[in-house]
Amino acid sequence: MPELPEVETIVRELQECLPGKQLTVIEEFYPGTVRVSSKLPSINLNHCVFYGIIEEVFRRGKYIYLVFSSGYAIVIHLRMTGKLVILSRASSIKDNIVNNQNNDHSYDLKHIRATFIFSDDTSLIFNDPRTFGKIDLIPFCDLELLFDKLGYEPLSSEFNSDYLGEAFLERRISLKKSLLNQNIVAGIGNIYANEILYRCKLLPSRIVSNLLEEELINLVTAIKTTLAEAIDCNGTSISDYRRVDDKQGTFQNFLQVYGKKSCPLGHSLSVDKFDGRSTYYCPVCQK
């Protein structure tokens, strides 16, 4: 579900309330959700452990990072349907989950896969119907390894047409596939890939090594403006995505092609499978 703008929105909200909190317990309700690095043998999810103080919360690509004073980090990936919700009175929440009750809560307890309990009796709930989302506990020194696997941040100055030209050199892959490749650029998913390609008037099937300099520049501009506008809208809420406070983003009101029948100029859109993903494009506007 969530792509860069949605994850960025969530991270900004977490930055408001998480730093300074002391994590005391991590509970896992769906096996395999929380994975502890083999380099952290001292951490046992079955016991109450002092995990330290949250010093920093940030985003890289679609990953959310919580950095702790005790020298390790938690990496969260929401995948398709993951959601994070901050709740007060953590102790009563836990009882409800264990008893599978849904007393006064508007959210669905049955999809809670893990909870982080803090010393002030608040908690961060990880809710994920499809169970694809993952939470990793790693030593802080391993963060760099994860960063190295990701391409540049699309909104950074390093991400420009020179970089893309280099990355696309002699690559015989389609433009659509390249935008979804997190090693090339980090954070773009299927919805924004469709929107970006419509905005820069390029067909998803274009082979990246054949792009002209001008097309690369237009592509980079479309990537940056689309993502920035979506962040300003707090993301796109199509079905599952909600912000930490359960409010919705509003960028779905500005989508031009994803899920549409025709483009803003009235041409019928084509829907093809690219890389196994629904791809909406305008055969008239996009070249």
Next chain:
DNA sequence: CCCCGAACCTGACAGC
């Protein structure tokens, strides 16, 4: 290097 399909899951929705 590149492509494709499968796998991980549940829920929503269309059609009969």
Next chain:
DNA sequence: TGCTGTCAGGTTCGGG
């Protein structure tokens, strides 16, 4: 109403 099939915003793996 209820069954069945299809689809869903992500990532990783193996095989060709």
